[in-house]
Amino acid sequence: MSSALIRTTIQGCILAGVSNLTAQLISSYKSGLPYTIDWTPILQFMFFNLLNTPPNFLWQQFLESAFPSTYTTPTPSAIAAAATNDDKELDREEKKHEILETKLSVPNTLIKFMLDQTIGAAVNTLLFSAAIAGFKGATYQQAVWTARQDFWGLMSAGWKLWPAISALNFAVVRSVEMRQLLGSLAGFGWNIYLSLSTA
Template sequence: MPLSPIVSSCLLSLGIGCASNIIAQRLKAYNAGIPFVFDDGLFFRFAVLSVITTPVNYYWQMWLEKTFPGWKTAPRQPGAASESDAEKGLSFKDDDKKDDSKTVKVRDWWNIFKKWFADCITLGALLNTAMFLILMGFMEGKSQAQIQTNLQVDMWKIIWDSYKIWPIANFISTTYCPVEKRIVFLSFCGLIWNVYLTLVATEL
């Protein structure tokens, strides 16, 4: 029985998150010139973080797609194939059955931009950074005041660093990835980002 898209996304994201955590731990030991000692507590916290945040991001992507659909209906130009037809590699011959439809599906670039801006530049960046700092602080046993300090001190630095990776990744995902596969793609892109977050977490 095939797994549902959200379960598949969660499992894949968990695997990638765990792998990136191990890479980050090894990298930190190598850079410090010390023997590698596996930090199972940090590994467990990142696994829990992935399990909690992946469903939130999955439904966030669903909401974005519903609110800002990436495709819109437009009048069909005589003799022209739709962009979606071209992407699928479909060809049409003169002796094929004529398509009487007067409309086609085309990309809504304005909606794509709004999705990209909301997910990568504003709300999505704030949501994920806040979840990271709050959940990691909670699992490390920090007080509410300490977590609040981390939010005030570290949030904007992390968001600024995220702009070095996520704008391009988010543009590709919102433009070319089906919404149910978007978290999978972003999880692969997040391999490097999660290494960065692991290194940040060791300094909090």
């Protein structure tokens, strides 16, 4: 297991626990009841993230390796120097590392975005619903039924947040680990919503 995967999993678990704690505080404030910590949902959210983060990290690695975000191309000045056989200018640009530039691959970014917001989102939504139902004592059949019942509601709620995060991640953030960090930070608010909706 890579150190990046371990760091990402630990950070996901911590943020999940804190988000559930925050949701309990919000719920207590709204109801006017004294604030008492219920450790069960906190540990459940942390445990779910412990199981869910590694496959998501590997999913993001797969997307990046199959559809790289960037490609290299000669710079306009390098093309111009090559067209005029200006070897002196080409040597200067090579020394300054100005011969090639990195550009965003728009087709690959769109493919990753679509796969992440369809297959990735659907799998995560189903697993979350089934896991929470299981934590509450549901049988396998009941957990599957709950996942199916909750699916479109959670997917439509998720599409109000995750497409923007996904687009930002794929278009701007270069490393998978940093994408996971941004996703975890956005997930903090999302987990508060999930905690309140599953309470």
